[in-house]
Amino acid sequence: SQQGEEDPQALSIQEGENATMNCSYKTSINNLQWYRQNSGRGLVHLILIRSNEREKHSGRLRVTLDTSKKSSSLLITASRAADTASYFCASRWGVTSGSRLTFGEGTQLTVNP
């Protein structure tokens, strides 16, 4: 399969707790991106981390990248019910804009109010 792997496949937490999702990929990358997908909707870009970066923050999101282990993690702090969605990592190996995104299988996050 061209896809990477994410774990857990499903995560259920209470509002206010932190949620951590992990992603592994198979090839060398130029950057790795995280997307959110609400049920029946398209993908929304959350954050991008380049291969020479180790950590990046955006609001309540924190992404780490370990290229030696070919893995990344997404942390959502102080979760809200509105964060309930599927989260996908997507790796990009090429440097041109035509290079495809290779998606993981996703983590279904449920935040209970």
Place this chain on the structure above:
Amino acid sequence: GAGVSQSPRYKVAKRGQDVALRCDPISGHVSLFWYQQALGQGPEFLTYFQNEAQLDKSGLPSDRFFAERPEGSVSTLKIQRTQQEDSAVYLCASSFSGQGVVGTDEQFFGPGTRLTVL
């Protein structure tokens, strides 16, 4: 436009029928991608256009799948003689930059077309 739009949002086809799915990218975006997303899975790449040129079609699963973008804007994904395994959500994405630009530009996704083949 405000974003990438796709039509129809839902399509039910009988096995063997041909279908055509439309994507309207963000105005001025050079790159356009098609992805296929099976239920419970992440999207998988199908094909890529830079303006009207189809530069990568390595992800198309069979010769029943055909995509075009004749004027470098709207794109159509056509599936001939649909099979049940074609049932999926078909996502279109566009990005501003073209070939040669460092690929950190964001891809903007449409809402997708959910295809169900009976």
